[in-house]
Amino acid sequence: QKEVEQDPGPLSVPEGAIVSLNCTYSNSAFQYFMWYRQYSRKGPELLMYTYSSGNKEDGRFTAQVDKSSKYISLFIRDSQPSDSATYLCAMSRSGAGSYQLTFGKGTKLSVIP
């Protein structure tokens, strides 16, 4: 079993839809959870950064962490064509920048106008 599992998709939704992206993980030591957006041929861009369980909202994006189920989600409201990208979940045992991240495979999202 891989440490982090993420459905690679592709996921295609109409503009304005609510998008739900998910990852599961097996290592209970993970405490910090991140979501990155990666456009084609670009580096990943940090979208959300959360610690432990709970919800965090930033504009149209909401990140949820359920440590009891080892399950994290990213919700995108009112999705736009500009949201079309690959979304990577990542997690770490520590929030210190010196700790490496463990990534999911990424989910490719297409938002159709």
Add this chain to the structure above:
Amino acid sequence: GAVVSQHPSWVICKSGTSVKIECRSLDFQATTMFWYRQFPKQSLMLMATSNEGSKATYEQGVEKDKFLINHASLTLSTLTVTSAHPEDSSFYICSAGGSGEGVYGYTFGSGTRLTVV
């Protein structure tokens, strides 16, 4: 916010030559730099971790003599692909980690697309 500059953004080189990729943290001190490789439609594969002033730690299966990493200062790390071959063609991405907690720990460069012909 935290900015990591990586260049070149793309490079084409001949087989057998060496290529250097630079990664700079512009507005924070990066005590740790991570180098990743990404194949098409795949996730990021960690190649090595480098701490300023010390030797890099390579992941299993990554040839340290082929992928030379230098992290001589708190703002600059370089990856040199030596004697490049077509199978080294890939997308290379760096990320910079600060000494403290927070989002500054996980900022990525824009990536370098290497094509070896």
